[in-house]
Amino acid sequence: MHLDRFPSRLLENAVNEFAKLPGIGRKSALRLVLHILKQEVHEVEIFANSLLQLRSEVKHCRVCHNISDTDVCNICSNPSRNKSFICVVENIKDVMAIENTHQFNGLYHVLGGIISPMDGIGPSDLEVDSLVGRVNEGGIDEIILALSTTMEGDTTNFFIFKKLKNLDVKISTLARGVSIGDELEYTDEVTLGRSIVNRMNFEDSIIQ
Amino acid sequence: MFIQELSIVNFKNFEHSEFKFTDGLNCFIGNNGAGKTNLMDAIYYLSFCKSFLNSIDAQNIRFDQDFFMIQGKYSRLDSEETIYCGFKRTQKKIFKRNQKDYRKLSEHIGLIPLIIVTPLDTNLISGGSDERRRFVDTVISQYDAVYLENLIRYNRALLQRNNLLKQFAGRNAFQSEAIEIWDDQLVKYGQQIHAERMIFIDKLQPVFQQYYQLISGGKELVGLKLQSDLLTNDFDQLLKNTIGRDRMLQYTSTGIHKDDFDFELAGYPIKKFGSQGQKKTYLVALKLAQFDFMKEISGLTPILLLDDIFDKLDKNRVEQIVKLVADDHFGQIFITDTNREHLDVMISRLDTESRIFTISDGQVKN
Numbered sequence: 001m002h003l004d005r006f007p008s009r010l011l012e013n014a015v016n017e018f019a020k021l022p023g024i025g026r027k028s029a030l031r032l033v034l035h036i037l038k039q040e041v042h043e044v045e046i047f048a049n050s051l052l053q054l055r056s057e058v059k060h061c062r063v064c065h066n067i068s069d070t071d072v073c074n075i076c077s078n079p080s081r082n083k084s085f086i087c088v089v090e091n092i093k094d095v096m097a098i099e100n101t102h103q104f105n106g107l108y109h110v111l112g113g114i115i116s117p118m119d120g121i122g123p124s125d126l127e128v129d130s131l132v133g134r135v136n137e138g139g140i141d142e143i144i145l146a147l148s149t150t151m152e153g154d155t156t157n158f159f160i161f162k163k164l165k166n167l168d169v170k171i172s173t174l175a176r177g178v179s180i181g182d183e184l185e186y187t188d189e190v191t192l193g194r195s196i197v198n199r200m201n202f203e204d205s206i207i208q
Numbered sequence: 209m210f211i212q213e214l215s216i217v218n219f220k221n222f223e224h225s226e227f228k229f230t231d232g233l234n235c236f237i238g239n240n241g242a243g244k245t246n247l248m249d250a251i252y253y254l255s256f257c258k259s260f261l262n263s264i265d266a267q268n269i270r271f272d273q274d275f276f277m278i279q280g281k282y283s284r285l286d287s288e289e290t291i292y293c294g295f296k297r298t299q300k301k302i303f304k305r306n307q308k309d310y311r312k313l314s315e316h317i318g319l320i321p322l323i324i325v326t327p328l329d330t331n332l333i334s335g336g337s338d339e340r341r342r343f344v345d346t347v348i349s350q351y352d353a354v355y356l357e358n359l360i361r362y363n364r365a366l367l368q369r370n371n372l373l374k375q376f377a378g379r380n381a382f383q384s385e386a387i388e389i390w391d392d393q394l395v396k397y398g399q400q401i402h403a404e405r406m407i408f409i410d411k412l413q414p415v416f417q418q419y420y421q422l423i424s425g426g427k428e429l430v431g432l433k434l435q436s437d438l439l440t441n442d443f444d445q446l447l448k449n450t451i452g453r454d455r456m457l458q459y460t461s462t463g464i465h466k467d468d469f470d471f472e473l474a475g476y477p478i479k480k481f482g483s484q485g486q487k488k489t490y491l492v493a494l495k496l497a498q499f500d501f502m503k504e505i506s507g508l509t510p511i512l513l514l515d516d517i518f519d520k521l522d523k524n525r526v527e528q529i530v531k532l533v534a535d536d537h538f539g540q541i542f543i544t545d546t547n548r549e550h551l552d553v554m555i556s557r558l559d560t561e562s563r564i565f566t567i568s569d570g571q572v573k574n
Contacts, residue, residue, distance in 0.1 A: 115389065117372035122386050151364040151393065159389045189353035 063134070065110045065127045067092050075099075075108060082106045084141040088131065088160065090114050090148065098146065106144075109134065114147060114156040123159055131160065135167050145173040175200075209320070209508045210540035211251060212288075213281040218270040220246040221570035229540070231283070232560030235551045236544045238567035244544035247567070248324070248513050251542060254280045254291045255322040255511070257303055257313040265295045282320060284508070291320065318350055321510035323499045325517055329491040333479050337468035344469060347498055348408050351505045355404050358397045362464065365393040370459045377458045384451075391447045398464045402438045405467065409434050416497035423489050423528045430490060431472035437462045488520045492529065499538070509539035517543065518550050530554045 006012035011033060018029035036044055060066065061073035068074070075081060075095075085106025089095055095108050111126045113119075134140060143164060147153035161171055177195035178187050187195075210231040217224050221243045236244040245261070249268075252260045259268055269276045275296040282289040292304040303310045310316050331339050349356040369390035376382050413432055420430045437446055443463070447454075450462045471478045471490060478490055502510050514533070518526050530550065533541060534557045545551055548564070555562045566573045 115386075117368050117375060117386075117390075120375075122372075122383070123389065124383075124386075151361050152368070154361075155365070155368075155389055155393050158392055162389075190357045193354055 061110075064108045065112060065130065066095055066108060080105075084139060085144065086131070086134065086140055086142070087144045087146050089146050090153075094146065111147075111156070114150075114152045115159060116152045126156070128160060128163060132163050132167070135164060135169050140169050142170040142172060145171065149176060209282065209284045209511065211254075211280050211282050211320075211511060214247075214250060215277075215279045216247075216250050217275075217277040218273040219250055219276040219278055220268055220270060222246065222250075223270060223570060225570075225572055227565065227572065229542075230561040230563045231540050233555065233558055233562040234540070234542045235555075235562065235564045236542070236567050237546070237548060237551065237564060238544075239546060242567045243570045244567050245326075245515055246570075247565075248326075248515050248542060248544060250278045251280070251511065251513060252322065252324060253278050253293055255320040256317055257293070257301070260324060260326065260328070265301055266297055269295070269297065284320070289319075291316075318506075321502050321506050321508050322513065323495055323502065323510050324513040324515065325492055325495045326513075326515040327519065329495065330487060332491060332494075333471055333482075333487050337466075340469040340471075341465075341467060344405060344408065347501065348404055350502070352404065355401065358400050358404075362394065362397040362401060365390055365397065366460055366463070366465055369394065373454055373458045373460070376455065382455065387451065391444065394447065394460070394463060395444045398438070398443050401464050402436060402443070402467075405434055405436075405464070409469070412497050412501060415500050416493055419493035419496045419532070420489060422532055423493060423525050424486075425524055425528065428486070429474055430478075430493070431470070431475070432494070433470040433472060435468040435470050436464060437466060438464065484520045485522060485525065489525060492517065496532070512538055512541045514541065514543045516545070518545060526550055527553075530557065534558045536560065 006015070014033045014036075015026060015029045018024055018032050019026050021029075024032070036047070039047075057069070059068050059071060061068040061076055062071055063076040064073060066073050066075070070077070082105050085104075086109050087098060087104060087106055088109045088111065089098065090111055090113060092110060095110065098104050098108075109127065109131050111128065111131075113121045113126055115121060115123055115126065131143075135143070143160075145157045145160060147157055157173060164171055175198070176191065177198065178184065178192065184192065211229055212231075214227040214229065215225070216222050221241075227247075236247055238244050249259050249261055258265075262268060275294065277295075278293045280291050282291065290304075290306050292307075293301065294304075295301045301313070303313055303316050305316065305319070332343055345355075345359060349359070369387065372386060372390065409432060416432055417430060420428070437443075441449075446462045447460075454461050473482050473486060473490065478487055482490065499510055499512060512533070517529065521529070530553055534554060536559070543551065543554075551564070555564075
């Protein structure tokens, strides 16, 4: 099938726009566009407007920098959350993942990425200074670093640690170890080794 | 630990052959191009999931065929293991242990420890420092998964730091803070790798020297020395001192990725001053030291493949190697040669069983 020749300019424009999206090739783009063509005009308006509205009206929470509809997001403005804990994450996907655990009742701080020169992201592209600012304002007891355990995640953790270590705040990071429900013999040696070194008090382990 | 039976189909110049080996000495005798080394390669495949001669699997298939198959039956820790390797053109290589597929090939490597001495080992001497680092890294990684993990992380940090240096050069800018966070990572992993390499060399050195002396008749003194910027300097300080140069070169010019291992003979680099026979002796001794090392760590006696080992060595050294290998310290041995001369001597001295396979044109005559 030749996809470079379309009988309609309008069709071609739409396909080109869809094909710009990550993970969408020209074939998929055409399939999506043809699907949209079958919809009621009204439906398509709702679809297009939601995108427009998203782009023009979305805000970043002025406290934690998470994506939000309001100036301050509904986590930061929720009075029942414990404001002395801040969990530092890479992006909104991680906020959602941690929220789904229902184990954390503190606040977040969204960095907007992790340090990776290969992807063109340096320390100044991240919301680190604003995190330091939040700590300086006072009232924060603990910062929980919750970044990926990749090289880049570790490096970013370390960078933040260096920025905060002289301030009066406890800095912790996610535990690394054997996954729950895993059999030991199938756990990779590095993780298992780390779990032995950083073993925990049994009494603490049964409180969960 | 030893391989009892080997069955190969369409592998290199073999159409279909079956072998029953002894747990002692197995000899492959034949003229050039008969397929002696290809048999060694088949055994190597079953341990390392790849050829030691040609890493492109498709090129190891017999001409005009579309698949090859290697199967070995092993005796390991009193139980039997059947290892199967199958490769079909345009499909993924399959490895099975006792009829069960492996998810990842890396899960298999290490199950059947094996050491090979081949004429290709000369690359360790003549090649660049990366060959020697790879040799050392491979040996350490086989028993220390943390070392491998540290190495992977170090290389990742190095890649990021170099990337940053290139960006700075491109933008004509510089931020020391951004570089320093990668320095911290390099130092953290680099120091651990450095310490492990030192320990490894210290452990390997005496065994290696002993083997060399045995083969050479005690004539020459050999050394294996780690050459590293970290030996005399603090890594963190080093990175800070060389930042000017690194910015100009746009890559990191100091660190454990620049380490080398000096192969020395009587205090001089063997690369420049050693004869071919001395180099060969050096490499044989190094591989035998690796054998001892693997044996101690895995608790299994590795299979030893000696490919074309007598080439370039004088009569005395050949005799010493024969004497050495005949010792029951070694387990199952495979050896290739073009004639029976050396092998008959070896067999006459050996207490254990031996078997000779005459190979010609991809066929075996027992």
